[in-house]
Amino acid sequence: MTEQLINLGYLVASILFILCLRGLSSPEQGKRGIFLGEVGMLIAVVATLFKMEIVRYDFIIAGLLIGATIGIAISARLPMTKMPERIAFSHAFGGLATSLVGVAEYMKLHEGLANGIVPSRLTIGALGFEVLLGSLTFTGSIMAFGKLQGLITGAPVTWKGQNVMNISAFFGAIAVLVYQVVFPDTAPAWMFYAMCATGFMLGILAVLPIGGADMPVVISLLNSYAGLAACATGFALKSNILIISGALDGSSGLLLSILMSRAMNRSFANVLFGAFGTADSTGVSPTGKAAVGKSYNEATLEDASAVLQASQSVIVIPGYGMAVSQAQHAVRDLAAALEKRGCEVKYAIHPVAGRMPGHMNVLLAEANVSYDVLYDLDMINDDFARADAVLVVGANDVVNPAAKTDKSSPIYGMPVFNVEASRSVIVLKRSMNTGFSGVENELFFHPNTMMVLGDAKKTLIGLFNAMKDGH
Numbered sequence: 001m002t003e004q005l006i007n008l009g010y011l012v013a014s015i016l017f018i019l020c021l022r023g024l025s026s027p028e029q030g031k032r033g034i035f036l037g038e039v040g041m042l043i044a045v046v047a048t049l050f051k052m053e054i055v056r057y058d059f060i061i062a063g064l065l066i067g068a069t070i071g072i073a074i075s076a077r078l079p080m081t082k083m084p085e086r087i088a089f090s091h092a093f094g095g096l097a098t099s100l101v102g103v104a105e106y107m108k109l110h111e112g113l114a115n116g117i118v119p120s121r122l123t124i125g126a127l128g129f130e131v132l133l134g135s136l137t138f139t140g141s142i143m144a145f146g147k148l149q150g151l152i153t154g155a156p157v158t159w160k161g162q163n164v165m166n167i168s169a170f171f172g173a174i175a176v177l178v179y180q181v182v183f184p185d186t187a188p189a190w191m192f193y194a195m196c197a198t199g200f201m202l203g204i205l206a207v208l209p210i211g212g213a214d215m216p217v218v219i220s221l222l223n224s225y226a227g228l229a230a231c232a233t234g235f236a237l238k239s240n241i242l243i244i245s246g247a248l249d250g251s252s253g254l255l256l257s258i259l260m261s262r263a264m265n266r267s268f269a270n271v272l273f274g275a276f277g278t279a280d281s282t283g284v285s286p287t288g289k290a291a292v293g294k295s296y297n298e299a300t301l302e303d304a305s306a307v308l309q310a311s312q313s314v315i316v317i318p319g320y321g322m323a324v325s326q327a328q329h330a331v332r333d334l335a336a337a338l339e340k341r342g343c344e345v346k347y348a349i350h351p352v353a354g355r356m357p358g359h360m361n362v363l364l365a366e367a368n369v370s371y372d373v374l375y376d377l378d379m380i381n382d383d384f385a386r387a388d389a390v391l392v393v394g395a396n397d398v399v400n401p402a403a404k405t406d407k408s409s410p411i412y413g414m415p416v417f418n419v420e421a422s423r424s425v426i427v428l429k430r431s432m433n434t435g436f437s438g439v440e441n442e443l444f445f446h447p448n449t450m451m452v453l454g455d456a457k458k459t460l461i462g463l464f465n466a467m468k469d470g471h
């Protein structure tokens with residue numbers, strides 16, 4: 001009876017996990033999706049606590065208390081902009097946990113082997129897979145966290161023969177695993193631990209050559225590895241809920257990584273092995289400095305304010321700079337002031353604006369900007385030709401016309417906004433420096449573009465005040 005109730009709990013939890021993922025596919029449904037996922041996880045944990053195999057609860061309660069304390073502390077202290085770091089950190093714990101569970105299970109099997117009980121090939125294969133991916137996820141996520149946090153250099157660290165070395169180490173570990181699966185009775189224990197050590201080492205080596213700004217794709221991929229490791233744990237422990245939730249996590253993480261790479265118009269292999277951000281891969285200096293000597297229209301706050309006040313329709317394009325400057329509330333205030341004057345304000349959201357999926361949506365939601373005025377690239381691209389003014393807030397690559405026109409550009413083919421079609425463009429950024437891709441932006445030198453240089457938040461507050469004072 002208890003076992004049946006546990007399985008029913010797992011079934012409900014699995015359905016809630018699927019509904020959670022479905023909810024996360026749109027910003028409006030996101031909060032509800034997260035809530036359903038939380039309820040699903042609570043049901044899965046409570047159902048597991050009724051398992052016959054559990055003989056004492058003290059360690060479990062201690063673990064729950066420590067984990068919950070760390071989780072609450074991290075969530076309360078970390079700002080929204082540090083979300084990729086937080087996710088990297090929690091994946092590291094997930095990877096370590098699966099790896100440790102795998103090692104503990106293997107030790108039990110090894111003891112059994114001494115008593116003549118030969119483990120099944122499926123169990124050994126699942127455990128090996130779990131430990132290899134779990135340990136790789138642990139060190140890989142710690143590296144991603146270090147790169148995002150600036151504790152390790154964000155620049156790709158490369159050397160000759162690096163990819164060959166990493167791929168050889170990975171296939172070496174797989175060969176060792178295959179040997180253990182084929183000879184479960186005679187394979188020595190050191191093989192299992194060597195494979196585990198290779199996983200830890202590979203997590204470090206595989207992330208070293210990837211640039212800091214590509215870390216969101218790496219984190220999403222490591223998320224998928226953690227899911228696959230959990231799925232393998234499910235096979236080893238004969239737990240249906242782990243198999244289902246691990247498979248959901250593994251496949252959604254992989255899909256997200258592929259979609260992110262596609263939205264940047266880069267192949268998955270280019271993200272993982274291309275060392276993007278070095279002079280070799282982009283053909284430009286990694287310092288991010290734009291070419292000097294070209295002329296551009298540097299405008300004052302008053303000039304920009306006058307253009308906005310004369311506009312009936314304005315499209316705001318937020319980018320990574322809005323996140324850096326935390327300008328989302330100032331954008332909302334300026335938009336509200338414009339709307340009060342009868343101007344229509346829309347927000348154009350690029351799928352890879354910022355540094356993580358949904359980055360702009362999260363920040364604008366935090367500032368209580370309504371979902372109704374947020375438009376995806378496909379929905380708004382034709383509106384630029386009819387807009388009186390476009391306000392670019394710390395965006396660069398996502399408004400670079402070279403993505404449409406310059407075949408030699410590393411961002412060629414990435415879908416970008418048709419900003420240059422609008423009557424006036426006001427760009428808020430601190431300097432003429434390049435963005436993530438290191439590519440110069442021709443838009444900044446167009447005759448109808450005004451550059452208002454300075455921190456985006458300060459400039460927006462200045463524009464708001466200038467409008468209030470009637471300048």
Ligand code: NAP
Nearest residue numbers: 319320321325352354356357396397398430431435436456
């Ligand atoms: P971007 O091309 O990186 O440009 C951001 C601009 O913000 C910079 O040119 C910078 O110029 C400006 N900026 C920085 N701090 C600022 C501040 N305090 N005030 C005002 N401006 C500031 O950003 P994007 O247009 O959002 O494009 C995103 C890029 O990241 C794409 O190339 C995308 O492929 C890549 N990417 C995205 C994701 C994702 O999931 N969203 C993941 C990985 C990579 P100054 O230094 O002159 O101020």
